[in-house]
Amino acid sequence: MKRIIKNATIFTQNENRDMIEKGYLITQDENIIEIGPMDQYKEIPMDAEIIEGDNYLITPGFINAHTHVTMTLLRGYADDLPLWTWLSEKMWPQEDKLTNEDAYWGSLLSIIEMIKSGTTTFNDMYMFMDKTAQAVKESGIRACLSRGLQGPDDKSLKRLEENKLLYRQWHNEAQGRIKIMAGPHAVYTCEPSYWEELLNMVQEFNMGIHTHLSETRMEVENCQKAYGKSPVQHMLDMGVFQHPVVAAHGVHLTDVDIEILKNNPVSIVYNPGSNLKLGSGLAPIPKLLDKGVNIALGTDGAASNNNLDLLEEIRLAALLHKGFMEDSTVITAQQALDMATIGGSKALSWKEIGSLEVGKRADLTMLSMKESTFYPKFNLMSHLVYSSHSSQVENVMVNGNWILRNKELTMIDEEKVIFHIEKIKNKFQ
Incomplete structure (x- = not known):
């Protein structure tokens, strides 16, 4: 038509x-x-x-290049906490209570919010991703999906198999609106032996990689203690950057890190709202732009933002460094819009x-x-x-x-979704 x-x-x-x-x-x-x-x-x-x-x-259409849409179920559950406390003591224990059905309704809840604020594509890493894929198919939105990977532990191989199955079942499905990537969570949750296994999967399926990178000062310090190098240098040495990488956050980067990113197929996803709320810091976006590193824009999950409004992130992206650097010329309005559109398409290798x-x-x-x-x-x-x-x-x-x-x-019954969300909320009381 x-x-x-x-x-x-x-x-x-x-x-x-x-x-x-x-x-x-x-x-x-x-x-x-x-x-x-x-x-x-x-x-x-x-x-x-x-x-x-x-x-x-x-x-x-705006491209939200880093999300965890099912985590919208935990919006407002645990606020004003340090990142590691928020994640290990609040999020992970509650996530153990989630089911496939919960993930489906949580995904639809997030999709509603994103559509209403102009987002047409999102890039997500989490679990129960087959249910998120189903929600994407039914809602008409576009998405890159990754099964979150951690290991080694007693479930790490199962997660890899789930990522492979997700690719086989959903890559290029829903009229081409769904793409599948690999989702290693971060260097602090994936040991080198596990990176080796998941990179074999990436090579086999020709996948891109969606991960977290240098989000907090603690992450960088712990990586230095464990491996004698920064997370960026650690990923480089493991061969991660031989593949296209969508790296969320990139807050704590050295000049050496930025040179590595410049010379490899890595896009940084700037998440200003989430970084502010979790007290992670301010990513060196002007430096990255000056070096020609591709920058996309994301909201992160609504449990840490606490919304999925990319227009708000565009505004934050254009304002924050002006105040921090006392320079009203850094990050122009055009550059902020670029992050939410063509920067996102380049990050996701989705040229269409x-x-x-x-x-x-x-x-x-x-x-x-x-x-x-x-x-x-x-x-x-x-x-x-x-x-x-x-x-x-x-x-x-x-x-x-x-x-x-x-x-x-046009394709989602919002009232029905809210009804199911209210039922799910009771398990977190």
Whole structure:
């Protein structure tokens, strides 16, 4: 089916970062087939859905490059604690109570929140990932999924087999909306012998890797004590960076670490909200950008953020270093939007998304510009990054299909999801 959006303002996020002030965009099936200014638009047969885009800003769908969606079930359960206390004493014991069914409803809860704030793709690492895949398939969103891996222990080989099965059953499924990666949690939960085993799996299936890297000062100090090197240098020496790596956080990096990242296929996922809330620190994003390291943007899980609103992360990404470095020119609005779009597509090795161009997948977000936050219209990029909020997201499309239309979810029964979430909550009392 063809869909035509007319008279909209379009941030293409193409190589030239072209903005079309009064433009049109045509989709057919899952792809964008035309895009341009209205003076180039030619009427086509009326077998298409016509959407009047006046007073709408269209961006590529946002890419949340680091999440743990089932952990939304524990949102607000344990706040204002140090990371290791939060993880080992609060999260892990409660996670032992979770079931496959819980993960399905928790995934849908997160997907609802992400869709409503303009996210069209997310990159997730956790357990019960077959249920998250099912939720992705039913909801219409796009996702990279990884089975979280730790070891060696009595369940480490089982986790590897689950990651392999996940790949066999779900890679490129749901009209190509699902990709599978490997999910080694971190250097402090995976010993070198286990890294060797999981890298054999990565090689066999030609997978990318989604992991945590140098999130806290303690992680780096413990790695230095155990191996005599930083987590980045440790991963390099183990051969991890011979494969594409999506590395969440990257907060505590030395100049040597950054040089290693620069020279290897590693993308850092900046998680400003989670890093602030857990007191992890501030990632050296300006240094990484100066060196040409690809930066994506993520929310982390809603148990540590405590939301999945990528628009909020875009704003934080553009503001934090300005204050910290006392320099209002670092990390521009454009760079922050890049992290949430083309930076995410590069991190996930998903070249068909991240920008609005002919031949790309029709993944887009439409924000209303009728609200006062978009006036006066001096600089729409500035307004998007510094002034807008997720309540202005009205329409979201993935693969050419509306998954949010006029602020209404088209493929998820939100009331039913909330009903099940309230039932699950009782087991954590």
